[in-house]
Amino acid sequence: MSRYFTEDHEWVDVDGDVGTVGISEYAQSQLGDIVFVDVPEDGKQLDKGDEAAVVESVKAASDVYSPVSGNVLEGNSALGDDPSLVNSDAEGEGWFFKITLSDASELETLMDETAYAAFVSKL
Amino acid sequence: MSDTLPDTLPDPLDDLNEGDEPAILQLPLDAWHRARGGRMVPFAGYEMPVQYDGIMAEHLWTRESAGLFDVSHMGQVGFTGDGIDAAGVAKALEAVLPGDIAGLAPTKIRYSLLLNDEGGILDDLMATRLPEEGAHPFGEASHYVVVNGATKYDDLSYLLDVLPDDITMNLMEDQALLAVQGPKAVAAVARLIPGVDALVFMTAGAFEWNGHPLWISRSGYTGEDGVEISIPAEAAADFADAICAEPEVKPIGLGARDSLRLEAGLPLYGHDLDPETTPVMADLGFALSKRRREAADFAGAQRILAEREDGPAVKRVGLSVAGRQPVREGASVVDADGAVIGRVTSGGFAPSVGAPIAMAYVPAALAAAGTPVRLVQRGKIHEAAVVPMPFVPHRYVRAGGK
Numbered sequence: 001m002s003r004y005f006t007e008d009h010e011w012v013d014v015d016g017d018v019g020t021v022g023i024s025e026y027a028q029s030q031l032g033d034i035v036f037v038d039v040p041e042d043g044k045q046l047d048k049g050d051e052a053a054v055v056e057s058v059k060a061a062s063d064v065y066s067p068v069s070g071n072v073l074e075g076n077s078a079l080g081d082d083p084s085l086v087n088s089d090a091e092g093e094g095w096f097f098k099i100t101l102s103d104a105s106e107l108e109t110l111m112d113e114t115a116y117a118a119f120v121s122k123l
Numbered sequence: 124m125s126d127t128l129p130d131t132l133p134d135p136l137d138d139l140n141e142g143d144e145p146a147i148l149q150l151p152l153d154a155w156h157r158a159r160g161g162r163m164v165p166f167a168g169y170e171m172p173v174q175y176d177g178i179m180a181e182h183l184w185t186r187e188s189a190g191l192f193d194v195s196h197m198g199q200v201g202f203t204g205d206g207i208d209a210a211g212v213a214k215a216l217e218a219v220l221p222g223d224i225a226g227l228a229p230t231k232i233r234y235s236l237l238l239n240d241e242g243g244i245l246d247d248l249m250a251t252r253l254p255e256e257g258a259h260p261f262g263e264a265s266h267y268v269v270v271n272g273a274t275k276y277d278d279l280s281y282l283l284d285v286l287p288d289d290i291t292m293n294l295m296e297d298q299a300l301l302a303v304q305g306p307k308a309v310a311a312v313a314r315l316i317p318g319v320d321a322l323v324f325m326t327a328g329a330f331e332w333n334g335h336p337l338w339i340s341r342s343g344y345t346g347e348d349g350v351e352i353s354i355p356a357e358a359a360a361d362f363a364d365a366i367c368a369e370p371e372v373k374p375i376g377l378g379a380r381d382s383l384r385l386e387a388g389l390p391l392y393g394h395d396l397d398p399e400t401t402p403v404m405a406d407l408g409f410a411l412s413k414r415r416r417e418a419a420d421f422a423g424a425q426r427i428l429a430e431r432e433d434g435p436a437v438k439r440v441g442l443s444v445a446g447r448q449p450v451r452e453g454a455s456v457v458d459a460d461g462a463v464i465g466r467v468t469s470g471g472f473a474p475s476v477g478a479p480i481a482m483a484y485v486p487a488a489l490a491a492a493g494t495p496v497r498l499v500q501r502g503k504i505h506e507a508a509v510v511p512m513p514f515v516p517h518r519y520v521r522a523g524g525k
Contacts, residue, residue, distance in 0.1 A: 032378070033178055036449060057178075058179055058182075058449075058471060060451075061451060
């Protein structure tokens with residue numbers, strides 16, 4: 001399984017043709033207390049860069065863009081009961097949605113973990 | 124991922140990709156905030172701490188204990204008459220403030236509004252009648268006024284136009300302003316500054332700490348008991364260290380200050396109040412003193428008094444929002460047919476309420492508590508209901524109280 005990151009601080013874990021998408025540990029630390037996450041509906045078709053989800057902290061709402069194109073398999077229903085999962089485990093249990101990748105070559109435009117760490121260190 | 128909505132404070136993620144920053148000034152406690160782990164963001168032309176540990180924790184800490192807020196970006200203005208006495212200064216101020224400024228006894232504070240000729244609100248402020256010269260730290264001034272940071276230069280420029288030449292305004296940028304707010308705030312401050320606990324809500328007095336002159340007001344904008352302390356800039360960091368050494372007190376950022384004042388039902392200038400808004404629309408009728416209403420002698424009096432008589436077309440109300448998703452400033456209030464009939468001016472998640480709340484302007488017919496309304500944010504409909512404000516009860520310590 002490989003993990004990729006966007007410059008907008010989303011991550012996607014790819015396992016076969018299924019991607020799991022969330023926001024990075026760095027992004028959650030910048031947002032602070034997460035109070036609500038609006039995840040996409042099953043079956044929704046997303047192009048790379050489309051607005052896919054909304055994450056709300058106490059202060060502000062932020063759009064989350066899909067890092068890849070494809071069809072949404074499911075949103076993370078656990079976030080409905082406990083949006084703070086994004087704070088406690090952004091790159092694990094706090095995932096936002098799963099998506100079937102329609103174009104695996106899009107992954108080449110994303111950063112790997114090392115490149116993302118270097119990107120964040122310059123912010 | 125990016126911020127999409129207008130908000131009181133810049134979204135922290137905005138900082139991530141920022142290239143062109145305007146000139147941002149530093150306040151006296153800048154290094155102090157950074158050393159304490161404050162995350163600094165541009166606000167009202169200054170770098171200000173938006174949070175330390177997290178907005179939720181800071182908000183709840185303030186409600187149960189005490190928080191130190193740096194509000195040094197706000198404008199502290201001394202008004203001095205040249206050849207006219209305090210009564211003359213008060214009379215001049217009354218041309219643009221609808222409150223009974225002339226009737227203020229020394230050390231008394233009044234919430235008031237700076238109005239334009241049409242009765243629109245240019246700022247909201249606190250005005251204090253100072254005691255005799257020498258009994259306060261502001262030189263010869265007879266009145267001390269605290270205005271919003273983002274509006275202070277515009278306020279001064281407007282006042283320069285409308286006030287007579289024999290009144291001098293002094294924007295005291297060498298004074299820091301620190302608020303200590305919360306149920307345990309006054310006890311903590313009184314340990315450092317004996318006698319502060321004798322002040323009651325909306326009164327002020329001169330004190331001293333480590334040889335530094337202080338002007339302390341029993342006031343604030345969180346709905347909690349507390350004080351605001353005007354202190355020479357060079358003493359501010361030492362005082363902040365000393366007060367945060369008290370076990371009840373932690374530094375609190377602007378993020379929690381905003382959620383606290385929203386829960387307290389207090390309007391924020393530039394969001395819930397602006398020049399298109401009158402005191403009656405804003406539900407701030409209490410700021411129109413009886414004597415002034417009867418005299419009808421303040422800026423915009425004709426329009427404001429007519430509105431008061433007939434009722435305003437729209438009114439500021441509090442809303443409880445169904446579900447968990449916050450509805451923010453800029454969302455629309457819509458009727459059953461989807462037509463836009465109002466707008467949300469402040470909104471967010473209320474940590475002490477445990478649910479989203481908002482302030483909005485709605486048609487007067489919909490302003491009664493219990494009225495259901497619908498809000499639209501990014502195409503999504505949110506059910507809401509008008510509720511009385513404050514959302515969290517005020518805990519001011521008034522004269523004759525405990």
